[in-house]
Amino acid sequence: MSAQRKRNFKIEAFKHRVDLDPKYAEKTWKVLEHAIHEIYNHNASGLSFEELYSDLKGCSSALLSTRARNAYNMVLHKHGEKLYSGLVTTMTWHLKEISQSIEAVQGDLFLDELNRKWGEHTKALQMIRDILMYMDRTFITSSRKTPVYELGLNLWRDNIIRSSKIQDRQLNTILELIHKERTGEVINRGLMRNITKMLMDLGSSVYQEDFEKPFLDVSASFYSGESQQFIECCNCGEYLKKAERRLNEEMERVSQYLDTKTEPKITCVVEKEMIANHMKQLVHMENSGLVNMLVDDRYEDLIRMYNLFQRVTEGLRLIRDLMTSHLRETGKQLVTDPERFKDPVDFVQRLLNEKDKYDKIIAAAFNNDKSFQNALNSSFEYFINLNSRSPEFISLYVNDKLHKNLKGVSEEDVEIVLDKVMMLFRYLQEKDIFEKYYKQHLAKWLLSGKIVSDDAKRNLIVKLKTECGYQFTSKLEGMFTDMKTSQDTMQGFYASQGFEAGEGPTLVVQVLTTGSWPTQPSAACNLPAEILGVCDKFRAYYLGTHSGRRLTWQTNMGTADLKATFAKGQKHELNVSTYQMCILMLFNSVDRLSCKEIEQATAIPSQDLKRCLQSLACVLGKNVLRKVPMSKDIAEDDIFSINDKFMSKFFKIKIGTVTAQKESEPEKQETRQQVEEDRKPQIEAAIIRVMKARRVTGYNSIVMEVTKQLQPRFLPNPVVIKKRIEFLIEREFLERDEGDRKLYRYLA
Template sequence: MNNNQNKRKFQTEAFKHRVMVDPKYADKTWKILEHAIHEIYNHNGSGLNAEELYRNAYNMVLHKFGEKLYSGLVSTLTFHIKEISKVIEVAQGEPSFQGEVINRGLMRNIIKMLMDLGPSVYQEDFEKPFLEVSANFYRVESQQFIECCDCGDYLKKAERRLNEEIERVSHYLDAKSAAKITNVVEQEMIANHMLRLVHMENSGMVNMLLDDKYEDLGRMYSLFCRVSNGLSTIRDVMTSHIRETGKQLVTDPEKLKDPVEFVQCLLDEKDKYDRIISLAFSNDKTFQNALNSSFEFFINLNPRSPEFISLFVDDKLRKGLKGVSEEDIEIVLDKVMILFRYLQEKDVFEKYYKQHLEKRLLSGETVSDDAERSLIVKLKTECGVPIYFSIRRHVHRRENQLNSVCHYFLVCIPYFTCLTATRTHTSMCYIWKDNQLSVIVLRYIWKKFKVWVHEL
């Protein structure tokens, strides 16, 4: 029994035949699969046998040709990805010229497929060549545009191209490509032609400023702010232009003949560029600072600017603001104060202002006592308390002098002859005889002046 248990058991196995694989099997099978992939991309996949294709792919892996299958798929898909990038490049710009319509749904699905294969596949095999093709396209197109278009038309075309790229990204490109493709457009269509655009003859920035082309200037601002040194370029051009035109204005002999017109021209220029900065340059503080610096530069080139500004104020407060509402008077005074801020010789203005103020008050020709007080308060706010007290001391000193003159005529001189003195509303007409002034007139001036000083 034990001997039987110790006997070894034998098992008969079938004889294994060694399977010989055709050396060209892998190449033949891959060519079948490669042909099928091409047919699918060419929209001819309806006649393909999916089961047979799957079996061929499975057998390649089974016979240890998986590496060849994988490398073949990568190579074939890369080829078609590059073809897709060329198709999208057509969508980039040429359809607008050839009337082609891009299937956005198809493009979106293709891009999604590339992203599913991995970010590196999308970036290396599609995005990179796509950006290169786009750069070449815009480089050629921008050169064509700048040769045949004026500055305004060129900016419109650049803006349209930029908006098209932003729209394209939103429809079917990856969101991360937005900054890259817009940078391409900005570099090729704006940055590379920036100086030529702003200095373009008959249509550049200077012509836009002269003709108040707010829309074109606003478009230039919005495009140039996207590129490095864009805003500084147009700001420098604006500054140079304002300084040059301002210098011509303050040194023009014809303008110097009329101080009121001289100052009014300054105010008109200030209003003009304030509107441009507000409507076209988004109230950019750097542009406003450049404007202020330019006005300060050329206003002080004329040493008589403080006197002329004071004469302008005198003209407006004597007769120029009659019948004008208080709000409009305040607007004029505020504009005058802006010019006052630009003056370097403010003490010269103060000297002339005191003289003109005194004459207005003594003659009773000021259009509004409230306007006089308002301007003095503005000067106090702008320059501080010293100028306010300086003007007030000057007025009080003139009050004392006038009081002494009135006392002389009323007490020291027994009598003098007055032909007539008439008073209409707030103005009076005096008639002199033998260098003597009417007692009634003196009393009226003294009373009015004293009341005004008391209220001040």
Template sequence: MSDHPRKSNFSIEPFKNPVILDPGYADKTWKMLEHGIRNILNNNYDGLSFEVLHRNAYNMALHRFGEKLYSGLVTTLTRHLQEVSASIEAARDDQFLEELNRRWLEHDKALTVIRDLLAPMDTTYVSESHKSPVLRLGLDLWRDNVIHSKEIQARLPDALLRIIQRERMGEVIIRDSVKNTKMLMTYLEPSLYEKDFEKPFLDDSAIFYAGESQVLIECCDCREYLKMVERRLREEKERASHYLADRTEPKVLSIVEEEMIAKHMRRLVHMDSGLVSMLLRDEYEDLGRMYSLLRRCTGGVSTIRDLMTSHLRETGKQLVTDAASSRNPVDLVQRLLDKKDKYDKIITGVFGDDKTFQTAVSTSFEYFINLNSRSPEFISLYVDDTLRKASEGDGGKDVEIVLHKAMTLFRYLQEKDVFEKYHKQNLANRLLSGRAVSDDAERSLIVKLRVECGHNYTSKLEEMLTDVKFSQDIMRGFYASQGVDEEAGEGPTLAAQVLTGAIWPSRPSTACKLPDEIHDVCEKFRAYYLGSHACRKLTWQTDLGTADVVATFGNGQKHELNVSTSQMCVLVLFNSADRLSCKDIQQATAMPLPDLKRCLWSLACVPDMNVLCKNPTNNVIAEDDVFCVNDNFTSNLFQVKIDTAAAEEESESEQQEIRQKVEEARKDQIDAAIIRVMKAQRVLNLNSLVTEVAKQLQPRVLPDPAVIKKRVESLIEREYLEDNKNQYQYIA
């Protein structure tokens, strides 16, 4: 048996005596509740006892009068909202939205109170009967009796659109009216906002901005128009954030973009005050505004890019093909670099570093730079001028930065082999005249060229620098063998450069008889050098040399004249003669007459540099002219550099000669490329062969396909290739 006491089961039974209600209880109670609800709806709370009203609502729900309570509420709300609808319909246009919002706020507040009052009905009858709760019921009845009223439904969109139109025209409005109306429509029925307001609003916006854009495009310049578009977009975005639905913002902004930008962008960009004017005036802020606005529309960026490219190509073409610009190649290249810097700045700072713009600028520069066949020469002269000025102590330019920029233009050249010829010649002149800024700077440039074009392109340039360094070692050895201090020795001092003939640019040598004292030193050096390099041959090229001559003039003033070797030979003659004719000088120096005339012209006819006097005094050198030392020569500088005048005819012939040499070398390069391709492929058609050869030669030159075809025909004639019905085969 268990020790635990037995548990007894019991239950509470319902009260057996039912409560008997007055037959008129429900009607009496509802009339009391109805009176209270109507007062609440009319915002009249005087004399109301919410405790009594709540108890009555509770008792009706408890005694199963929920249906009567619910239907009575519907009737009361409907009758009240019909009165509200009539009141709103009677409001004037300027008071319509305010009246609608005022009555809605009163209704919303009353619904909250009524919901709390009838909460017992919500938890019993409404839940069991699957009816709409009190709050939802009140909203639905507002929608059906007020918002869906024919007159209100017709007036509401127009009222909203009118007030928005007034704001667009600059009038200050009460935004809360629009905001509350929008929230009301969205709150009651999401589709109501889209159907009754959003679509008419967007249609009205399209009409408004189409008209405004047409007026503005006729009376404003491009800058003013773009500022107005920017302002309108900002206003619509702000307007949408204040009182429109989130989904409406992109739609209305799209309309502004379409009507104010897309439909007029070509006209805007091509206006006299448009893109070209902004580029010419460096109006970067306006360019940025144009780019940011037009990029919103399909084709906007390409419209800007196409006109910019066209303008850049046209101005670049005018610059490189202008005869006046070509007479000053250094200035021409500097202007090209300035133009490149300008467009790089625009692309980086204005066009968002857009790669398509970078490509457009690069292709444009490549286009117009190669319109001038002398562009490789001009760029080489610019590089030469930069390095020469740096060697003279011009601190206005950072050499490395300038060379980096010059290499940008170099990349656009299609005839890099022509640049190589001129650069090689200029490098030779710098090295031989001592004008190289530094070995590091020269080698840095060579490294840049090697990166672009490969080792074969720069191998001879590097060997030229090696020759100069080797020559310095040779000269130290020479003076050591003579037992003479190179710097403190008496008499003429020689600084010879021993150059490898196959590496350095070949050029015709100008004959010149050296003074005896110089000739003796040269012969000693020849003997020294050939003593250790017996199988080599030395050929003196006096036209490449320079000399420092100390001259004493009639007033006792001394100057150190930096002159060419030819000029030195002329000046030394006046140590033993007071007056010499042009014929006498030619006999003594054995110089060709044209070269001698240029030499004498630079010594006697250049203002402030005329160390010689000429009779007769004119700017033309004749064989019978007589020269003497200018005893009255003065200069503020102790060291005076005297340049030799260049012969224009000779310069043109040199250009033709360089071009011919390049063309001949190019034939060999094309032949070699064809052979390499055919050895690898064995059989190719003409188009494929031309493509492959052009790809191999691209680092040095971009040859004409017709030239490649001629070289193929030449190789066929020489039996390197065989033509088998347009299929070329390599003959092993």
């Protein structure tokens, strides 16, 4: 099959002149004008739209409708301007007629008529646009005129929407309907949606200028008046409910029949008028404001306040600042109330309860807001450190919870207690004081020989090490090491002596490393001869095994088990302190002794002796001694004797020493002095570290760096830092710079 030859086509101009009817343009326009009138008069069925909507793109092969072809020919023969101007004139005439019909409608039907006419107009525009499609594509594009459909919208805007008799009436009617809806009436939301959509279709500027701006102004006025009315008759919780409801209503209104871009604007109006303008008055409202919500744990109201106030500038800051102020004042009253000092455990428990309360509020009501959590932490740090005895009391709380009350307590509960203790510990600025007190309490329980939860204590030490570093807990860990070493030492001692059970008194010695334990200078208490002989044997064994060491007996820290026989042959086993043992064994040889005679015989310090005698004679159920005269106070001439009438249903009886749960003022001063002495070498070491790194630096820089380094343990006093600098200068570790006396130089 042979290939077909390609044919080349060439379009040539007419070889003869084509003459048009001089009245062609006028006649053609009359036909098109009639078509537009018929469309607006709803007689479009007679316009043969089957042809009218022919595809104009394929005009070379398809039949054009008469009217579309007429419009096409007018543009083709350079009469586009006449066609366009005629369109404007005709559409304007019809819109003025429509305007008059809308204006004539009275009452509630006004918007219905406006909506109906708008629908008709948009349909007419679509038909007209199709007839004039060629003009849209060519003439309007080249002459930069407004397209047909957009032209129809603009003419509707100018002749209808912004008509002097329609514009205000339309706006007022819409605003009146919205007001009715706000006051509880039901309105036609579908109609409202059509009207506002019409305004949006006419252009964002029309919607904003003709509706949105007046709507926002009226809304501001409405909510300003309503909020003032609410603030005068409602409590804070009720007001917040109303504000929340209004806010939700406006957001729903936007979703139903307003432009989505209106939502942030109208919600801003509600937030400003109902929240921002009254938030200070709300949070301080008497008997129902923020403080009352916090005190009464009103979570629902607190959640609502947080959610509403976070929408306005400075709203959350206002809540946070007032919460901080209230918390600091409450905490200050708690930690400075002398009545609270009587029970340190209760003192700390109240702090923990307060912390738990606000942790729950922040989690449940304030969305775990970090800024609120930071405010809570800073508040606790502020008022806990107002009481210089807080470290001591927290240590006593640990002693009570981890040493005394572990019976029947699960590991999970112990862990919770530890975490709470660590939480308070972090707030302490003088953590080294806590360490000193806790070391004393831990020492007491380790030396008591009782089986308590080592795991709980070791767990606390791990947490302290994580928080403050190895150096902070090295001495506490050393105490546990000494207890294990002492067990091995005692096994070696008894093996070397060949002791058997029942042969005289039994001695158990804990050898404590100086520096790790809170050992205090102990008076040379006169031990009974039976005990003194065993002690001498142990001294000889230990010093023979470990050369170069010294042993000092800490009789104030020991305990003893005594077998006692009372009248009528009643036998008991008494667990007592070493001091109490020395006192009781005096009565093996005498019947009556005065307090002064006991002091001379035992050499026990006066204050310790009185406490021991109170424990032995004044505690009901454990009064193995009789005191004359009978009273809680101990005087030098009081007489003591064995209580022959002592009875107890228990065979083993523990007689503790009456001690103050917290330190007395002299003891407190002594502890403080010891802490200050312990701090001196730490401050000096920090100064040396800073100077080694910088070689030459000023006083302020030294203070800042030393404070930063020591802050995990305590806050050093700048005055003390200056004194330690002077001391290091005297010892030739540092020197002042000759050129600038404010600078210090490190001497390598």
